[in-house]
Amino acid sequence: MAKKTKDYDSADSPHSVGLTEAKTFRLATAEKPFKLELGGQLGPVDIEYETYGTLSPAKDNAVLITHALSGDAHVAGWDKHAAASGRVWRARKPGWWDTVIGPGKPLDTTKFFIVCANFLGSCYGTTGPSSVNPATGRAYALKFPLVTTGDWVRQQAMLLDKLGIQRLLGVAGGSIGGQQALEWALAFPERVEKCIVLAASARLSAQGLAFNAVGRFSIMNDPAFNWGEYYGTAGPQAGLAAARMLAHITYLSEEGMHEKFGRRATKDKEGFGAEFEVESYLNYQGRSFVERFDANSYLYITRAMDYYDAAAQWGGGDLAAACKRIQAEVMVVSFSSDWLYPPAHCRALALALSRNGQPVTYVDVPSRYGHDAFLVETKPVGSLLKNFLVRRK
């Protein structure tokens, strides 16, 4: 539920990072492959990333942004090569968190060096199931290995090594981006000064697992899915659209949907078309997602989302025990109407830190925008980000 284009800064605004160009980093080669947490290895691995601002001589002003399910490295500004690269949708709007990143914005690019990398398994320039498998000369499809949040964080750490950044001033993300931020503080405690977890908890609920399962079921049971071997064809468009429509319901809130659509009718006549506005909205979300996302990536990323469990990974099931590893100052931000990562679950993470006597800030932002609020509630989110990053211990 991003704002309309007109509300964004144009590329020549003094508050925009302007035109951006993605860079690619070869993280691993066939000879020196990347080993995955759940087994298997990959090589070559390319990582697409973007940076804005300038790394300070002391290299102490880097802020890593971690993206969510359908996100990419293009966090701010206007993609210089949107049309030429085939990512035409980027010509219509700036990066996904442009509202908070830019000169004079909360994540002020005149002060901070911002880095964001597309994660493994995705379809925006980083190696994923749609990439060519050197062993066969065709796309990996379901031969791609399973990826995890831990893999993503290690991949980002390797990129930072390459950029000469030993320690992050901050890492920040929402949804599974928030889980990556948390995982950063757990996996590389000495490399994170401040960790910002938005609209995320230490693990997905049973209900969240259930929604992901139905989304994958829709994709995998679309006959056009063809066991993942659909490259060169239209692919499982209906299945992927259904998965996205369903996910969209979980991104909004009941009251937000009521406010936005209510039970208003469209001009469609009675029957099984898009007769209510909310149907028309979901159809649009489904259709437009199919144009820009790979169905196999959807499977791999939702599975990584399912698997993430910070307490199991680092504390033998005990979240407070896991959190003891963390050296960073942590801020957890939930949104009152978020039911995908409900406030109570986010608060549990803050409480675990607090019980250990570790520095933690917890804020529940009142909002009707549900899970999407981390992208939409620009003002409170912006000021929380800014104050938390600027404040010194």
Next chain:
Amino acid sequence: MAKKTKDYDSADSPHSVGLTEAKTFRLATAEKPFKLELGGQLGPVDIEYETYGTLSPAKDNAVLITHALSGDAHVAGWDKHAAASGRVWRARKPGWWDTVIGPGKPLDTTKFFIVCANFLGSCYGTTGPSSVNPATGRAYALKFPLVTTGDWVRQQAMLLDKLGIQRLLGVAGGSIGGQQALEWALAFPERVEKCIVLAASARLSAQGLAFNAVGRFSIMNDPAFNWGEYYGTAGPQAGLAAARMLAHITYLSEEGMHEKFGRRATKDKEGFGAEFEVESYLNYQGRSFVERFDANSYLYITRAMDYYDAAAQWGGGDLAAACKRIQAEVMVVSFSSDWLYPPAHCRALALALSRNGQPVTYVDVPSRYGHDAFLVETKPVGSLLKNFLVRRK
């Protein structure tokens, strides 16, 4: 989330209505068709219904039970012809509300005459899209006319006329069964003494519309759907299963799912199988539904569910104005963790009646079973039903 078979009374228990046989009532003929609220007409129309207990000489002990989306007329006891009729699943368990209906049970069949009819558009004996269209000699499929809650209630009224029941002691149902109970009190105010609305409000929310829309999208985009002309083939099994799996998430609650499944793993290895118990559960629900439900019926019934809006229909958008028609004493029962028909929405119906000074009882039953609670919370629901029906004004 019904209880296991062993918890039910067997057919020879003194508390069971025993072996049941459905009856059929020809409601309309080709010559004298049934006219539908949204236009069009149907004939012949057959209605499958069941009754338990004995109608009193004064005909003042009839209680009509109205069923939900996937329900049928078989509310209690054991279907005598389960195997022979091809409805084999009925051999495994008694009627869907057997826990509260029977001799000595809350809806005591030694006192009340219980009636339940399968509604138009369904697939359990009453005319629906899978029935033969006399005009073509083939199933109606999408040539079946749109049906509404109003049609269902008129159909039930015609059945009661035939049974010689002028006035109901009570009408009770949950979910869209609750909406039918409400519609009874609105459409036939003089024919209802007590109206019991469980887990239902005066209209579905935008979020509810959205879930139904995604379910229908899944069915209609399954290539095996073939524009509804799938009879004689396997039909849109994957689409219908996805719709059911999704709906099942809305029938449970987040905390209920957490308690029932948590994040427990199955023995499936890592990948895209049913690796979490909740996935295995949903897969089972999807598969078993496909065996017993018609996909076209799912479309028609969810659309009727979407359309229902008591305030729009009877009060020009004002629920309290609509409620002024009601002469019955009303009881509204919500369930604390129901998020398909949330307590606040159910309460709004009770408040509208209360503001008019009309007799209404509202109870929010604390439960972790979500929307399913009206079927599962046997004790509180049973005692509410019993006390409300037995109490005299």
